[in-house]
Amino acid sequence: MTTSLNDTIVALSTPFGVSALAVIRLSGPEALSITNRIFSPSRVKNIKSVKSYTVHHGRIKDGNKEVDEVMVAVYKAPHTYTAQDIVEVTCHGGGVIISTLLELFSQNGARPAEPGEFTKRAFLNGKMDLSQAESVNSLINAGSRRALNGALKILNGSLREKTEKIKSALFEVKANIDADIEWGDTEELEIIDRSDIIDLLDAARGSVEYILDNSKAYAGIYSGFRVVIIGRPNAGKSSLFNRLLCESRSIVNNIPGTTRDVIESEVISDRYLIRYVDTAGLGLENPSETDILSARKSVEEIEAADFVIILIDKEKGVGKPEKDILKIASGKKRVIVINKSDKAEGVAKKDLSAVSGESKIIETSCKADTGLEKLKEEIKHQIDKAGPEHIMVSVRQKNSFNETARGIKRVIDIMETSPVSYEVASYELSEAINYIGLIDGTVIKEDILDRIFSDFCIGK
Ligand SMILES: Nc1nc2c(ncn2[C@@H]2O[C@H](COP(=O)(O)OP(=O)(O)OP(=O)(O)O)[C@@H](O)[C@H]2O)c(=O)[nH]1
């Protein structure tokens, strides 16, 4: 998509379909004159001469034929979303009206906008950096208050601030190293202090890792806190899953190996967006080829989880499957749940102290409906603990942060080796700085931009 910034673009900014009102937006140098050709204002003479940030009632006409009664808002460059003249026409929300208006604007010189082209212009005209532009999409797609807050923070520049700090530290190191390359042999110049440089690099790497640790990569839409239920076959995973969702989503059966695929579903509970994941049991006796594939998927789910519920069947206690699960999920935030607590015989909380470590233990019965509120509270507590800062970054940004961290690590390694090859260090630093540039958009290729903005809806 090689599109000129000088075209005036037009698009419907609200969903297409029948609604009370709809908004059509234009951006570009001709926005006002194109509108002027088809809009007859009721109070002012000419829409071109009105003040910025004003709204005007009037009629859109196709020749002498009236098409709709509308309100036209005028925002003049440069203090607008795209830094260009913007006109927003609020019309009635019927499909025919919208199509007719869009066609009229096109006939009069506006080009239909590409997806995300308004925000792309905002970025290209320096109104926001790329991380902020991307967050506009997350804002629109936010599936929860939490996701919305995350997107808003980034839109307000929180990621920008962090990347700027990292970048300026790297530039400082590079300036020092480059000075040494150029002047290192001359006596009068201070020799650079390697340990200071390494400290600076360590701090920069720490900041990148902080972002990575607190980030939640999203694929288009931020999909909630991922709670994975794991346990041996028949422990009651699907029963618990259904209870937590308050709907009968997974098949429950007393034959071990009922669930074979990963089943997931989302709920909003209070202000929390939680994605529960039901999995196939681990440790099935005499597994078929399909069972082995299912078990592999369950293990992958443990890895992808924000929080793991290790479900223990009270009657079965802790056997090989449980020991394996505890090991696989050792680095994970988790809770141990003893299910089927309605049964008289079996393990109790105190029997698990040898294997539970730091993990909390909760007893539940899906049959008698006990302990479930306690479990839900624990999950919410974990979401709150997930960090005061939950930084939303896209998969693309996450990759760039990873590359930056690796690059900085390479520079540290070089600086710690004697004799230091300052040329190589300088080269590696430029690479790391480049990766940061891919995040804020200071180094950006057209095809990457196209990919980012093609995920947007038209009109944004
Ligand atoms: N008594 C009692 N039975 C339960 C409880 N929870 C589940 N069950 C029963 O245990 C059996 C297995 O339940 P599921 O929910 O299908 O177990 P699962 O862990 O999903 O099993 P797989 O999908 O085969 O791995 C069913 O007969 C349930 O009715 C409980 O708390 N108490």
Ligand SMILES: [Mg+2]
């Ligand atoms: Mg199941």
